[in-house]
Amino acid sequence: xxxxxKVPGINGSSSADIAFMLLLFFLLTTxxxxxxxxxxxxxxxxxxxxxxxxxxxxxxxxxxVMVSSDxxxxxGGEEVLLAQLREKAKEFIENPGNLESLPxxxxxxxxxxxxxxxxxxxxxxxxxxxxxxxxxYIDVQNELAAAYNELRDVxxxxxxxxxxxxxxxxxxxxxxxxxxxxxxxxxxxxYGDKAKKK
Numbered sequence: 001x002x003x004x005x006k007v008p009g010i011n012g013s014s015s016a017d018i019a020f021m022l023l024l025f026f027l028l029t030t031x032x033x034x035x036x037x038x039x040x041x042x043x044x045x046x047x048x049x050x051x052x053x054x055x056x057x058x059x060x061x062x063x064x065v066m067v068s069s070d071x072x073x074x075x076g077g078e079e080v081l082l083a084q085l086r087e088k089a090k091e092f093i094e095n096p097g098n099l100e101s102l103p104x105x106x107x108x109x110x111x112x113x114x115x116x117x118x119x120x121x122x123x124x125x126x127x128x129x130x131x132x133x134x135x136x137y138i139d140v141q142n143e144l145a146a147a148y149n150e151l152r153d154v155x156x157x158x159x160x161x162x163x164x165x166x167x168x169x170x171x172x173x174x175x176x177x178x179x180x181x182x183x184x185x186x187x188x189x190x191y192g193d194k195a196k197k198k
Contacts, residue, residue, distance in 0.1 A: 058121075060100065060101060060102065061103045061104065061119070061121050061122050061123060062122075062123050062124075062125055063075070063076055063088075063089070063092045063122070063123070063124045063125065064076065064077070064125045064127065065085070065124060065125065065126050065127070065140065065144070066127045066128075066129075067126075067127070067128045067129060067132045067136060067137065067140055068129050068132070069129040069131030069132060069190070070131075071132060071133055071136040075088045075089075076088065076092070082136075082139055082140070082143060085140065085143040085144070086143045086144075086146050086147045086150070089124060089143070089144055089147035090150060090151055092122065092124070093119060093122055093124075093147060093148065093151060093179060094119070094151060094179075095119050095122075098117075102119070103119035103121065103122035104119065104121065105117040105119055106118065106119075106121070108120050110174050110177050110178055111173070111174045111177075112159060112160075112170075112171060112174045113159065113174060113178060116178060118178060118179075122182055123182045123183075123184055124144060124182060124183045124184070125184050125185075125186065126140065126141075126144070126183060126184065126185045126186070127185075127186045127189070128140075128185075128186075128188045129188065129189065129190060130188045130189065130190050132188070144183055145181075145183075148181045149164065151179045152164040152175050152176070152178075152179050155175055155178055155179065156171075159175075
């Protein structure tokens with residue numbers, strides 16, 4: 001009987017190199033989604049040259065939304081439910097009755113619309129407590145963003161016959177000028193029970 005032949009073993013010394021090359025290939029060729037973030041305004045530094053009358057006028061242009069550590073929401077000095085926040089924000093942004101307690105309206109020339117009286121200098125100031133739940137923070141953000149989206153949809157349908165997201169770039173810019181999104185976020189602090197009072 002003849003001797004059995006031994007089957008030569010596979011050389012595995014280069015397996016690690018091949019695996020590394022494949023990993024590198026997929027890392028370089030795969031695209032990843034990037035977070036866009038939320039567009040927010042930083043508050044302007046105070047100016048000492050401002051007159052008391054100017055400061056008084058600016059108070060009407062600011063809507064303060066505070067979220068306490070126990071997730072209560074204060075909007076404009078009164079406690080509201082999350083479900084009420086969107087309508088409160090819409091009323092503030094639009095000021096449909098041109099009330100003196102809401103943002104002042106100024107004439108602004110807007111493409112496709114002509115000269116319109118809008119609350120160009122309004123500002124929603126969002127302030128959260130350090131103990132605020134993240135989900136509550138996101139819910140409040142969503143309601144404020146939805147207020148702008150709904151107002152933009154209304155004026156888009158009225159002027160162009162379609163929703164804001166369906167508009168072309170130039171039309172969208174015009175609607176965004178009509179309802180500019182102005183939300184400023186303060187750094188989270190410990191406000192205590194401010195939302196419980198009142």
